[in-house]
Amino acid sequence: MRLMKAVLATCAMTSLATADDAVTTVAAAEDATPATAPVVTPPPAPVNDMGPPAIPNAGYGRQGTIEAGGSAGFAMGEGSQGFSISAFIGKYISDNFAMTGYLDATTLFAGGSSATNVSARIEPSLHIPVKPTMNAFVGMGVGPSYVHNLGTAIAVAPHVGMDILVGQNGIVRPSLTYLYTTHDPMEARAADGTTHVTYLAAASAIRLNVGYLKSF
Numbered sequence: 001m002r003l004m005k006a007v008l009a010t011c012a013m014t015s016l017a018t019a020d021d022a023v024t025t026v027a028a029a030e031d032a033t034p035a036t037a038p039v040v041t042p043p044p045a046p047v048n049d050m051g052p053p054a055i056p057n058a059g060y061g062r063q064g065t066i067e068a069g070g071s072a073g074f075a076m077g078e079g080s081q082g083f084s085i086s087a088f089i090g091k092y093i094s095d096n097f098a099m100t101g102y103l104d105a106t107t108l109f110a111g112g113s114s115a116t117n118v119s120a121r122i123e124p125s126l127h128i129p130v131k132p133t134m135n136a137f138v139g140m141g142v143g144p145s146y147v148h149n150l151g152t153a154i155a156v157a158p159h160v161g162m163d164i165l166v167g168q169n170g171i172v173r174p175s176l177t178y179l180y181t182t183h184d185p186m187e188a189r190a191a192d193g194t195t196h197v198t199y200l201a202a203a204s205a206i207r208l209n210v211g212y213l214k215s216f
Helices: 002-031 197-202
Strands: 066-077 080-094 097-110 113-131 134-147 151-166 170-181 204-215
Touching: 066 097, 066 170, 066 197, 080 113, 080 204, 097 134, 097 197, 097 204, 113 151, 113 170, 113 197, 134 170, 197 204
Parallel strands: none
Antiparallel strands: 066 080, 066 204, 080 097, 097 113, 113 134, 134 151, 151 170, 170 204
């Protein structure tokens, strides 16, 4: 009988201990903090500090653009040949439409003699984009012209050519000009009645020039 009571008491104590252990395990599980996975931050996107790619002469031909430069080339007239030089400065008063001032000299040679035509002209011109780096243009210049022994007259000069954009603000300009003046051909005659060919040619010459200018 005593043995039976001892066994029952031992079983009861074992059950209580097991229950206490279970409660302790549950409490520990509730207090445990689950491990947090490390947060990986992606690297920032690269910043382009250089800005958009440069476009050669992006503002060329726009209202307000100023251009200045010079040209030189070959000239020919009636029975004579020579050269021409020119300086100019202009401004676009609207998109693709410019007003340009020219100061140039054309010298022609024939038969051991020569004649020089000096003219100053104002030329309105229309510039037509052909490619992103090329414009075609057509203009008409008008102004005074002077030839020695012939005096002063009015010069009219149709002008066509191309603007080839180079770098950020450079322009190469091949062009063709027909320079006509209102000089009286009879004034080109010498006292013996012969005609000074170079004077006539200087008063009506074709010029093929190549120029370089800057736009601002």
